[in-house]
Amino acid sequence: MAEEQPIGSILLADCGTVITRAVLLEQVAGRYRFVAHGEALTTTEYPWADVSEGIRHAAEQIEEVTGRRFFEADGDIILPELSGRRGVDIFAATASASQPLEVVLGGLVRDLSLASIQRAAAGTYSLVKAVICRDSSESVNEENIIRTILETTPDVVCLAGGTEGGASAPVLELVNTVTLACSLMDPGVRPQLLYAGNSRLRRQVAKAVKGQAELRVADNVRPALTVENPFSAQAELDALYIQKKMGLMPGIETVSGWCSTPLTPTASAFSRVIHYLWHLGDPTRGVLGIDVGAANTTVVAVFGGLPFLTIHGGVGSAFGGKELLERKGEEAITRWIPASISGKEVFGILANKEMHPASIYQETRELWVEQAVIREAIRAAMELARPGWRTGEAQPYPHLMPLCETIVLSGGALTHAPRPGHVVLMILDALEPIGIATLVLDVHGMIPALGKVATIKPLAMVEVLDSGALVNLATLIVPVGQARRGDLVLRVNVAYDDGSNYDVDVHYGDLEVLPLLPGQEAVLTLRPERNFDVGLGGPGKSGKRRVSGGLAGLIIDARGRPLRLPRQPELRHAQLRQWLWDVGG
Numbered sequence: 001m002a003e004e005q006p007i008g009s010i011l012l013a014d015c016g017t018v019i020t021r022a023v024l025l026e027q028v029a030g031r032y033r034f035v036a037h038g039e040a041l042t043t044t045e046y047p048w049a050d051v052s053e054g055i056r057h058a059a060e061q062i063e064e065v066t067g068r069r070f071f072e073a074d075g076d077i078i079l080p081e082l083s084g085r086r087g088v089d090i091f092a093a094t095a096s097a098s099q100p101l102e103v104v105l106g107g108l109v110r111d112l113s114l115a116s117i118q119r120a121a122a123g124t125y126s127l128v129k130a131v132i133c134r135d136s137s138e139s140v141n142e143e144n145i146i147r148t149i150l151e152t153t154p155d156v157v158c159l160a161g162g163t164e165g166g167a168s169a170p171v172l173e174l175v176n177t178v179t180l181a182c183s184l185m186d187p188g189v190r191p192q193l194l195y196a197g198n199s200r201l202r203r204q205v206a207k208a209v210k211g212q213a214e215l216r217v218a219d220n221v222r223p224a225l226t227v228e229n230p231f232s233a234q235a236e237l238d239a240l241y242i243q244k245k246m247g248l249m250p251g252i253e254t255v256s257g258w259c260s261t262p263l264t265p266t267a268s269a270f271s272r273v274i275h276y277l278w279h280l281g282d283p284t285r286g287v288l289g290i291d292v293g294a295a296n297t298t299v300v301a302v303f304g305g306l307p308f309l310t311i312h313g314g315v316g317s318a319f320g321g322k323e324l325l326e327r328k329g330e331e332a333i334t335r336w337i338p339a340s341i342s343g344k345e346v347f348g349i350l351a352n353k354e355m356h357p358a359s360i361y362q363e364t365r366e367l368w369v370e371q372a373v374i375r376e377a378i379r380a381a382m383e384l385a386r387p388g389w390r391t392g393e394a395q396p397y398p399h400l401m402p403l404c405e406t407i408v409l410s411g412g413a414l415t416h417a418p419r420p421g422h423v424v425l426m427i428l429d430a431l432e433p434i435g436i437a438t439l440v441l442d443v444h445g446m447i448p449a450l451g452k453v454a455t456i457k458p459l460a461m462v463e464v465l466d467s468g469a470l471v472n473l474a475t476l477i478v479p480v481g482q483a484r485r486g487d488l489v490l491r492v493n494v495a496y497d498d499g500s501n502y503d504v505d506v507h508y509g510d511l512e513v514l515p516l517l518p519g520q521e522a523v524l525t526l527r528p529e530r531n532f533d534v535g536l537g538g539p540g541k542s543g544k545r546r547v548s549g550g551l552a553g554l555i556i557d558a559r560g561r562p563l564r565l566p567r568q569p570e571l572r573h574a575q576l577r578q579w580l581w582d583v584g585g
């Protein structure tokens with residue numbers, strides 16, 4: 001048997017909508033370590049129109065730092081590594097720069113099969129062009145369905161309906177209508193049909209389609225009234241996205257030729273790392289990952305070992321702000337800005353950002369607008385994601401966030417924020433977490449790369465994570481309960497490892513920041529009032545917890561859940577400025 005080729009160096013790339021990142025991992029003293037990273041503009045558009053150029057530009061930054069040489073004179077990558085630090089043993093890539101998969105969704109009941117297929121599509125880079133629902137609350141006739149498909153010309157039509165052994169005639173009627181619409185289209189633009197309904201009808205569905213469209217089949221997304229299974233449909237949509245969209249990126253043939261394994265969507269690789277991190281912690285709690293990209297906001301939640309991936313497409317730190325403004329109203333954005341600002345000014349800032357997505361804000365007001373959009377982008381993604389979560393023990397308060405032991409943050413708009421406190425405050429406002437949680441920051445944008453390397457060399461991912469690839473941002477303590485502003489809700493004793501300690505009384509409405517530097521540890525003794533819960537077993541339960549320091553320290557958020565902002569603009573602006581001051585922003 002041939003010996004496995006040793007892998008001493010790995011170059012990873014992630015091609016985002018605006019920024020392409022490259023990461024170099026190497027074996028140092030027998031263990032894989034993060035060595036360097038580089039960033040460059042993604043080059044899918046004019047004047048380059050070649051995604052491989054952005055990878056070269058990012059890798060050249062690593063060459064300058066390390067003295068390595070990755071490419072031949074003709075621009076081709078050197079594989080495997082040669083003497084003199086030339087080339088690397090493995091190259092792999094992820095991407096989210098391509099256009100989303102355009103889909104039309106169809107189901108029988110809005111709150112059952114249709115909701116499930118919508119959540120399945122939300123776990124992929126998909127743009128929902130239209131929704132077809134055949135429940136009794138709407139009169140959707142055959143003509144309207146056909147017109148919808150002909151006008152939207154989607155890449156895929158996803159159909160669901162019927163529990164296992166359930167409805168059959170309405171499902172087949174929907175399939176026949178969609179098939180008729182496909183037959184009226186030119187063969188070159190006909191959508192593929194993904195069937196994810198009652199599995200007992202698969203043979204009849206195949207017979208009904210009769211070659212009028214390419215048929216793919218997934219497991220029933222709603223096998224029972226109280227059971228949802230989006231994972232098989234997500235996998236099929238991911239495969240279609242890779243085939244129909246990623247495969248069309250300019251220069252992708254060159255990148256694919258370099259890769260040791262096929263390209264992977266960025267969100268799938270991100271999800272893999274969050275899933276791994278869950279296995280390292282308390283199984284009764286969840287792990288949450290938030291990746292705010294330029295054009296997409298990704299949420300990955302893991303509860304009970306099950307990963308739930310949601311991509312809010314078209315809304316990120318650079319794109320989609322105008323859409324949020326129009327859909328939710330200007331108050332949704334301006335309520336997070338600590339100064340008076342008009343909707344017209346906000347629109348202008350967002351329009352300029354979409355025209356120049358790689359630009360850096362020059363004025364504080366522009367920064368406030370960006371951070372307000374990030375809050376609302378995360379909130380919108382969470383609204384889409386949470387109905388599909390199965391949280392188990394981690395959900396003591398159904399109207400609030402589940403208990404999450406770790407919250408992982410990624411994305412250039414977060415990692416490049418002026419101060420760590422800005423990131424903490426954005427996440428506290430957007431997610432409204434509860435209990436005790438650790439915020440972890442992906443400062444080098446490495447998580448998608450590590451998720452990809454896990455499919456090639458799992459040990460490399462594990463050892464790089466263990467070596468501190470992610471940075472502790474803060475430890476959060478968030479008591480849950482109701483009180484009047486100023487009432488005592490929590491007593492905290494902080495005992496540092498050097499023997500020093502001090503006590504803090506926390507009052508309702510406070511946002512306390514206590515010193516706990518990176519690398520420091522302390523034991524917290526938490527004594528909540530009897531009607532307040534800090535995640536130690538219920539209201540009034542006291543206890544101790546060892547915590548680690550972070551860039552922003554130890555933060556106690558007693559502002560209440562759900563978070564309420566003052567209605568009067570002057571009071572709200574003063575309160576927002578105070579919170580910024582509290583977190584060092």
